[in-house]
Amino acid sequence: MYRRQLLTTATLGTAAALLLPGRTAWAAAKVRLDAAKIAKYKVRLPIPGAMPAVSRKGDTDVYRIAVRQLRRQVLPPGMPKTTVWGYGAIGHSASFGYPACTIEATVDRPVQVTWANELYDKDGHFRPHLFAVDPTLHWANPAGGKDGRDMGATFTKTPGPYKGPVPIVTHVHGAHTGEESDGHPSAWTLPAAKNLPKGYAATGTLHDVYRDRAKQQGSTWEAGTTVCRYTNDQEPGTLWYHDHSLGMTRLNVYAGPVGFYLLRGGDTDLPAGVLPGPAPEPGDKDGTDHYELPLIIQDRSFHTDGSLYYPGSRAEFFDHFSGPYVPDSDMAPMWNPGFAGDTMVVNGATWPRVPVEPRRYRLRLLNACNSRTLILKIASAATGARPAPAAVPFWQIGADGGYLAKPVRLDQLLLASGERADVIVDFSGVYAGTPLFLINEGPDGPFAGGQLGTAYQAADPATTGQVLRFDVQSLKGKDTTVPADQLSLPKVAASPASTVTRRVMLDELDSAVLTGVGGRVAMLGTVSTDRKQKPLHWHDDATETPTAGDTETWEILNFTDHAHPVHLHQVQFEVLDRNVFLQKPRPAEPTESGRKDTVLTYPGEVTRIKATFDLPGQYVWHCHILEHEDNEMMRPLTVTPRP
Numbered sequence: 001m002y003r004r005q006l007l008t009t010a011t012l013g014t015a016a017a018l019l020l021p022g023r024t025a026w027a028a029a030k031v032r033l034d035a036a037k038i039a040k041y042k043v044r045l046p047i048p049g050a051m052p053a054v055s056r057k058g059d060t061d062v063y064r065i066a067v068r069q070l071r072r073q074v075l076p077p078g079m080p081k082t083t084v085w086g087y088g089a090i091g092h093s094a095s096f097g098y099p100a101c102t103i104e105a106t107v108d109r110p111v112q113v114t115w116a117n118e119l120y121d122k123d124g125h126f127r128p129h130l131f132a133v134d135p136t137l138h139w140a141n142p143a144g145g146k147d148g149r150d151m152g153a154t155f156t157k158t159p160g161p162y163k164g165p166v167p168i169v170t171h172v173h174g175a176h177t178g179e180e181s182d183g184h185p186s187a188w189t190l191p192a193a194k195n196l197p198k199g200y201a202a203t204g205t206l207h208d209v210y211r212d213r214a215k216q217q218g219s220t221w222e223a224g225t226t227v228c229r230y231t232n233d234q235e236p237g238t239l240w241y242h243d244h245s246l247g248m249t250r251l252n253v254y255a256g257p258v259g260f261y262l263l264r265g266g267d268t269d270l271p272a273g274v275l276p277g278p279a280p281e282p283g284d285k286d287g288t289d290h291y292e293l294p295l296i297i298q299d300r301s302f303h304t305d306g307s308l309y310y311p312g313s314r315a316e317f318f319d320h321f322s323g324p325y326v327p328d329s330d331m332a333p334m335w336n337p338g339f340a341g342d343t344m345v346v347n348g349a350t351w352p353r354v355p356v357e358p359r360r361y362r363l364r365l366l367n368a369c370n371s372r373t374l375i376l377k378i379a380s381a382a383t384g385a386r387p388a389p390a391a392v393p394f395w396q397i398g399a400d401g402g403y404l405a406k407p408v409r410l411d412q413l414l415l416a417s418g419e420r421a422d423v424i425v426d427f428s429g430v431y432a433g434t435p436l437f438l439i440n441e442g443p444d445g446p447f448a449g450g451q452l453g454t455a456y457q458a459a460d461p462a463t464t465g466q467v468l469r470f471d472v473q474s475l476k477g478k479d480t481t482v483p484a485d486q487l488s489l490p491k492v493a494a495s496p497a498s499t500v501t502r503r504v505m506l507d508e509l510d511s512a513v514l515t516g517v518g519g520r521v522a523m524l525g526t527v528s529t530d531r532k533q534k535p536l537h538w539h540d541d542a543t544e545t546p547t548a549g550d551t552e553t554w555e556i557l558n559f560t561d562h563a564h565p566v567h568l569h570q571v572q573f574e575v576l577d578r579n580v581f582l583q584k585p586r587p588a589e590p591t592e593s594g595r596k597d598t599v600l601t602y603p604g605e606v607t608r609i610k611a612t613f614d615l616p617g618q619y620v621w622h623c624h625i626l627e628h629e630d631n632e633m634m635r636p637l638t639v640t641p642r643p
Helices: 142-148 205-216 249-255
Strands: 009-011 029-031 061-072 082-089 103-106 111-117 170-173 225-230 237-243 258-264 292-302 343-346 353-356 360-367 374-379 394-399 402-410 413-415 420-426 435-440 466-472 500-509 521-527 533-536 550-558 564-568 574-580 598-601 605-613 617-623 634-639
Touching: 061 103, 082 249, 103 111, 170 225, 205 225, 237 249, 237 360, 237 394, 237 420, 258 292, 258 360, 343 466, 360 413, 402 420, 413 420, 500 533, 521 617, 521 634, 550 598, 564 605, 598 605
Parallel strands: 061 111, 103 258, 292 360, 353 466, 500 550
Antiparallel strands: 009 029, 061 082, 111 225, 170 237, 237 258, 292 343, 360 420, 374 413, 374 435, 394 402, 394 420, 435 466, 500 521, 521 533, 550 605, 564 598, 564 617, 574 605, 617 634
């Protein structure tokens, strides 16, 4: 539902007003940077450190973490710096970065985080968004005040982008936590800026509910903050955190605030020394050798002044549709149905290089792209014909929520947006001085499954088909970790028997007003037993309402023409199987034998998952293509208390 074609220039504008009526673009022209002109492998891979804590005493790790606007060297040195947003520990200015430091957590040891929205300048005045916020969507809408927040506004003519203070709410993706700490899209807060416009709602609907509940329990939240508690009562796994504000997640995440949340320890983790390590730890000195590497992979586009490019109108990117919009059609003027950047960024640097020794490494991989599906491979050449032969395999040992049933050898690794993989890569058979390349053979457009060369074409080998370079150097010491093919992984616990089956669906709708105009909205919904489809909006009454303690099977029917990663909050689920409509099921992939919170659903197929919902409260489920999530492809998931 998105295309690779990009305009060579984007029309951008000023922040003269909070809403610029009748304008869908900004005023000052900026020139797009040609990705082919960005030098590759000039910068050593940045390694996010461990997030500094306020306290690790007692039974809880306590953090105070803010999101701020930063200037960082994302492009190679000698090119302009880039304005981004990033998380960091309050009181530790060096910890603020893009991406953020890793929150290191321990199974069954709670973490408490005070999340602060500090998107204001040195004078305390709010910072407007870096990108064009489409106010015609169903979104946070602070300008609507308390009565109009968290819903779509009504316009009589096409508005310009919202330029007011930015809502932020942080979601720890994959966390099993109470509703007040889940990062619900309606639990946002504005920064505690001096110049918040009169009449604006400073907080989202559910933020007020959770703040008042906390106050009744003796806890007072400061303005511009949210206090969350993560019990970490789940398996060790590769979690991550990011913004989740209603109707603008795609824009907020694209600006930069993401980081890993790695959960370790407990009875179901492997003993120290079995897997490669160490990972970055608090207090690490410069030059510390790490054999566990976090890799946050994103696609971005830039202007020649170093600023990030994200399309400010439908006319710029998807299908160049230039209207009519409000009031003569049902098309959103600034929203695009998907986005593919032309530059690969890893840990906040474009096409970095990383020195490795001829030994085993543990890689924690996250696809943090807005829309792009990655198909990763380690090859001996950066360019050349695709598919390329694999030079070194991956051994996948874990997925989103924990370890797999057994290690899986892979020549290529598929990751949809929001998915993670825990892998071992063994460089011990590679001579020192040899360069190897992490390449991407996924498409530059929508992914629908199938074979490379027939069902889809690989990403451009000159740009988005390359990710990073491994530079194999001399071995510094003996590798005493266990070879991946000899690993015995912790047993994956059996999930309870299912007592309820739900049939839900994904679909995309064209304009109901204009003939031949597609990609109006992406939706979820229900399917009846006689296969009647019922697309539903975000604001429609909840239909996914499990009772706390129930285990349910969800049959997810994809009626679109491409794949969608589907994410459920609160739970880590079991992937059961997939089948083409009315045909014999095929089992889950070996890489899905552990617990997942995000599953790729293919077009024309039914994907079945099984989940236990044990915490009552208001949650959500949605497509993790962020552009889809922001325009109706998200639904309430309301877990009701057991009578």
